[in-house]
Amino acid sequence: MTVEAKSVPVPVIVASEEMQAVRRRALRRQRLNRGMIYVVAIALAIWIILPIYLIGSMALSSPAGVRTYPKAIFPFTDISFDTMSFFLQSEGILPGVINSIVVALITLVLSTLIAAPAGYAISRYIFPGRDFYRLAILGVRAFPVIVLAVPLAVLFIRLGLFDQVHSVALMHTALTLPTTVLVIGSVFASIPYELEEAAMVHGATPLQAFRRVIVPLVLPGIAASAIFTFVMSWNEVFAASILTLENRTLPAQVLNALNKSSPEFQFAGGFFMLIPSLIFIFFIRRYLFNMWGQVTK
Amino acid sequence: MNRKRRNWTPYLLLLPSIIYLALFFAWPMARALSLAFWKEDARLSLRTDASFTSPTAGSLPQAATVAILDTQGNRIAAGTETSAITEVWYRMSAADAEGAAVEGWVLGDRVRVDEESDGVPTLGRIRAVRRSGADPQTSVYVEPGSTRGEVAARLDAQTEVNILESATLEVWYQISGVDENGQTLEGWAQSAYITRGEQDPSSGFIQRGDSAEWTLDFIRTMLSDRFFTSALLTTLLITLITIPIQFVVALIMALVIQARLKGNLLFLYIFSIPLGVSELAVGIVFFLIFTERGYLNSFLQGLGLIDHTITFISADTRPWIIIAVVLAEVWRATSIVMVILVSGLQAVPTELLEAAELFGAGFQQRIRHVILPLLKPSIQVALILRTILAFQVFAVVMAISGGDIVTTLARETFRWYSDEIRNPNMAAAYAGLIMLISIITAIFYLRAVRTQQELAA
Numbered sequence: 001m002t003v004e005a006k007s008v009p010v011p012v013i014v015a016s017e018e019m020q021a022v023r024r025r026a027l028r029r030q031r032l033n034r035g036m037i038y039v040v041a042i043a044l045a046i047w048i049i050l051p052i053y054l055i056g057s058m059a060l061s062s063p064a065g066v067r068t069y070p071k072a073i074f075p076f077t078d079i080s081f082d083t084m085s086f087f088l089q090s091e092g093i094l095p096g097v098i099n100s101i102v103v104a105l106i107t108l109v110l111s112t113l114i115a116a117p118a119g120y121a122i123s124r125y126i127f128p129g130r131d132f133y134r135l136a137i138l139g140v141r142a143f144p145v146i147v148l149a150v151p152l153a154v155l156f157i158r159l160g161l162f163d164q165v166h167s168v169a170l171m172h173t174a175l176t177l178p179t180t181v182l183v184i185g186s187v188f189a190s191i192p193y194e195l196e197e198a199a200m201v202h203g204a205t206p207l208q209a210f211r212r213v214i215v216p217l218v219l220p221g222i223a224a225s226a227i228f229t230f231v232m233s234w235n236e237v238f239a240a241s242i243l244t245l246e247n248r249t250l251p252a253q254v255l256n257a258l259n260k261s262s263p264e265f266q267f268a269g270g271f272f273m274l275i276p277s278l279i280f281i282f283f284i285r286r287y288l289f290n291m292w293g294q295v296t297k
Numbered sequence: 298m299n300r301k302r303r304n305w306t307p308y309l310l311l312l313p314s315i316i317y318l319a320l321f322f323a324w325p326m327a328r329a330l331s332l333a334f335w336k337e338d339a340r341l342s343l344r345t346d347a348s349f350t351s352p353t354a355g356s357l358p359q360a361a362t363v364a365i366l367d368t369q370g371n372r373i374a375a376g377t378e379t380s381a382i383t384e385v386w387y388r389m390s391a392a393d394a395e396g397a398a399v400e401g402w403v404l405g406d407r408v409r410v411d412e413e414s415d416g417v418p419t420l421g422r423i424r425a426v427r428r429s430g431a432d433p434q435t436s437v438y439v440e441p442g443s444t445r446g447e448v449a450a451r452l453d454a455q456t457e458v459n460i461l462e463s464a465t466l467e468v469w470y471q472i473s474g475v476d477e478n479g480q481t482l483e484g485w486a487q488s489a490y491i492t493r494g495e496q497d498p499s500s501g502f503i504q505r506g507d508s509a510e511w512t513l514d515f516i517r518t519m520l521s522d523r524f525f526t527s528a529l530l531t532t533l534l535i536t537l538i539t540i541p542i543q544f545v546v547a548l549i550m551a552l553v554i555q556a557r558l559k560g561n562l563l564f565l566y567i568f569s570i571p572l573g574v575s576e577l578a579v580g581i582v583f584f585l586i587f588t589e590r591g592y593l594n595s596f597l598q599g600l601g602l603i604d605h606t607i608t609f610i611s612a613d614t615r616p617w618i619i620i621a622v623v624l625a626e627v628w629r630a631t632s633i634v635m636v637i638l639v640s641g642l643q644a645v646p647t648e649l650l651e652a653a654e655l656f657g658a659g660f661q662q663r664i665r666h667v668i669l670p671l672l673k674p675s676i677q678v679a680l681i682l683r684t685i686l687a688f689q690v691f692a693v694v695m696a697i698s699g700g701d702i703v704t705t706l707a708r709e710t711f712r713w714y715s716d717e718i719r720n721p722n723m724a725a726a727y728a729g730l731i732m733l734i735s736i737i738t739a740i741f742y743l744r745a746v747r748t749q750q751e752l753a754a
Contacts, residue, residue: 034558041553044546045567051582051628052570054592058585069606070595114313121310133311140322142681144735146689146707147728150714151328152321154721174321181314228573235575237692238707242714251577255692259699263588270581270696277573285566288636 052274059083059271063264087268090261096253099165103240103249104233106169111180111229112222114173119184124193134182141178148174149242156243163245171243172233179232180225183287187221188214224287227280234276329732332725336512338505341491343484347371347469354484355476359506363474363491365499366483370442370466384488386441387418388462394453400461401437401449408458418460425454431495442466474503515726522723524704524712529730532705535619536687539626543683544676546627547634552664554635555642572632580696583625584610587617587697610698618703625693630686634679641675642668681742685735706731 058066062080087093121127122134152171156162191214199209237251244252254269261269281288342356347369357363370384385405393399403423412420423435433454439447441464452458468488475481486503493501519525550568554561571579586592587609594606609617645668653667669676691707694700700708706727714724 034556037553037556037558040549041558041564044550044553045564048567048570048628051579051586055578055582055585067590069590070598071590071592072595114317117310118314121307125307127307130307133315137314140318142685142735142739143322143326144685144689144728144731146691146710147329147725147732148322148325150710150721150724150728151325151332153714154332155325155328170321174318177314177317231573235573235577237575237577238689238711241711245716251575251692255577255695258696263585266581266696267585270578270585273575273578274582277575278570281570281573282566285562285569288569288572 052278055267055271055274058267059087066264066267083264083268084272087265087272090257090265092248092253092257093250093269096248096250099168099244099247100234100250102165103169103172104230106166107172107176107233108226108229110169110173111176112184112226115177115180115184115225116222118181119186120188122181123185123188137178137181141182145175146238149239152239153242162243163247165247165249168240168243168249169233171239172236175236175239176229176232180229183225183228184218184222187218187225187287190221191217221287224284227284228287231277231280235273326732329725329728332722333515333729334511334513335509336514336722337509338507339510339512339514340508341486341503341506342508343472343482343486345484347467347471347485351485355480355482356506356508357472357474357476357482357503359503361474361476362500362502363472365470365472365491365493365501367471368443368446368488369469369471369485371469372442372464372466383465384442384468386464386466387421387458387460388441388464389421389437389458389460391423391437391452391456391458393450393456397450399437399450399452401439402441402464403435403437403452403458405463407435408460410460418463421458421460423452423454423456423458442468470501472501515722518723519726519730522709524709528704528706528709528727531619531703532688532690532707535622535626535690535705536684538619538623539630539687540680540683542623542627543631543634544679546631547638547679548664550631550635551638551642552668554639568635569632571629572636574629576629576692577696579625579629580693583621583628583693584697587621610702612702615703618698621697622690622693622703625697626687626690629693630683634683637675637679637682638672641672645671677742681739684738684742688731688735688738 058071060079060081060083062082063086065080066083088097122130148171152167153162156164156167161167195213195217196206196209199213200206204212235251236249237255240249241252241255248256251273254266254273258266336359338359340356340358342353344351345354348371370386373383386402387405387408388400388402389408390398390400407424408421409424410418410421412418426433426435434451435454436448437450437452439449469485470488470491471483471485472491473481473483487507490503490505490507491501492504554565554568558564584591589606589608589610593609594603597603598606608614609621649667649671650663653663658666689707690705691711694703694705694708697703700712704712710724710727710731712718713720713727
């Protein structure tokens with residue numbers, strides 16, 4: 001067709017006009033498609049943001065505002081921190097926040113310390129049992145963790161560790177460890193081994209090469225994984241509720257008070273628990289695919 | 298990567314994680330199963346005499362009703378170790394309500410010790426009886442060890458007593474009861490294993506046994522539990538509705554991200570926010586929307602669609618609660634599927650999609666014949682992960698409906714191990730059921746995908 005078009009001068013113009021029309025139409029269709037995609041994207045974004053916006057507007061209005069009905073579709077008319085401060089001053093909430101932070105920090109440190117060498121091993125070495133280990137770790141991650149809580153509670157009671165922040169952290173480490181191993185593994189895998197080799201060629205010992213070259217490169221990724229570990233522990237409610245009685249973490253405390261509490265308490269509590277994830281997911285958004293891409297390989 | 302020669306280093310590096318998971322994962326998992334099937338206090342063995350050295354005459358199951366024929370207290374010397382459960386008795390003197398001097402033995406539990414010298418109790422008071430219907434007075438016996446022995450006197454609560462002597466006794470009951478085979482057994486057993494009837498002290502039941510056995514009791518109790526069917530069906534229903542919606546929404550999200558719009562990173566961030574949001578918080582948010590004075594009613598009324606508020610969350614509106622739970626779960630857990638699918642999509646070569654487009658494949662065709670087949674491994678992983686997580690839905694249900702009107706298996710696990718009831722066996726039975734259906738589902742997904750591949754090959 002094109003050859004024919006080239007050989008005869010006049011139809012060339014016609015063809016190019018036609019081609020231009022086709023191109024224009026294609027372009028318009030593409031723009032329309034992109035427009036459609038934008039519409040879908042914005043609709044989905046609204047679906048995600050709307051609930052957060054609603055609870056935020058409840059938590060940041062006055063206690064009287066929380067109880068008004070009908071609720072305004074455009075809230076934030078009277079911003080007030082009374083509801084939030086009422087929640088934070090409720091019995092057991094501040095200790096709960098502290099417990100939650102302590103548990104999450106212990107979990108983060110333990111989980112990262114145990115997982116880092118394992119992640120390094122599965123990304124840098126070939127050894128018999130490597131695939132089995134990865135599969136087992138995947139299996140552990142997919143397993144219903146609810147099953148663990150009760151026997152561990154029985155064990156902790158027997159050992160006198162029950163109702164302690166440390167015991168919750170031990171359990172949370174077991175929950176987060178598989179994910180952390182896989183994530184750190186993928187972080188190491190994304191750094192070419194040649195870099196280590198090059199450093200050694202230039203006279204560095206293996207340990208120096210690791211410390212000077214690899215560590216700075218993997219640190220952001222490991223930090224991201226640590227943040228994710230923190231968020232997972234901060235959010236975990238089932239095991240924390242089973243393993244504690246007096247020293248509850250924040251979610252366990254809120255869950256326990258749920259039936260006996262006022263709407264102000266509930267909505268402020270919901271919003272308060274939500275805040276860290278908003279911040280942390282923002283910081284680690286670039287690493288999310290590192291975390292889960294590994295899973296499917 | 299993977300260039301280092303084979304040595305022991307990788308195993309050393311893996312060791313901490315293996316040890317940790319063995320301790321805090323494998324062991325509790327096995328223990329959970331044994332809790333569900335192993336009853337630690339299943340049977341009480343009866344002895345021919347009131348002593349641990351005497352031979353056993355047989356055993357009765359826990360909860361069996363027994364007649365209490367006789368009691369005996371074996372006095373044991375102070376400081377001797379005994380595996381038996383002991384009672385402390387005091388020999389005391391006091392003045393009764395009429396002022397008459399009384400001397401005899403009372404059960405230690407009945408006396409509140411007020412004064413001690415060198416750890417030996419000297420002065421005390423008779424405790425008040427709080428149980429309704431119980432004898433308000435406390436008996437003083439001639440001999441220690443038996444609450445059926447000869448009564449020397451009766452004392453009112455709050456009577457002051459001088460404690461003269463204390464004795465530690467192993468208390469035994471002679472009981473007779475009928476075992477599972479219909480045989481009547483008679484023998485002696487430690488008092489602590491038996492709860493006496495309040496009205497009729499000559500009968501009682503075996504509160505707990507002293508030996509363990511494998512049992513299906515917990516499973517049976519679970520199956521006949523009044524919440525069981527509802528919990529199982531609701532869990533399956535929520536999973537069945539949630540998973541397909543999640544996959545469709547997640548696929549759309551993933552394709553939107555893959556379209557590389559302007560502001561792509563912002564969309565990516567927004568779509569992944571729920572990844573880090575606590576289950577409980579999501580439950581509370583959707584409670585806020587669906588509660589009677591919540592946003593949904595406000596919105597509908599604002600549009601003039603309804604005259605007065607609709608009650609969405611009540612015992613008569615289970616479908617609405619389930620809808621709220623499903624929406625909350627879709628909101629919360631679609632992100633993780635999205636992230637897995639985007640990772641999978643990034644591995645799909647763009648040339649392939651361009652080629653398909655060039656050959657005239659429409660959008661739907663591209664999805665069906667190019668994208669979905671290539672995404673299969675990702676979808677498989679996401680399906681397994683999501684389904685198993687959906688079986689554990691808990692906090693959302695608690696936050697939206699309080700966990701009674703609509704209940705799930707995880708909620709029942711929690712109910713059996715909450716502050717009011719601490720029954721690890723029943724909780725483990727429910728948890729074991731969650732584990733069982735999770736394993737079945739995982740095998741099902743793995744098989745389903747494999748057979749498709751085999752068919753294709």
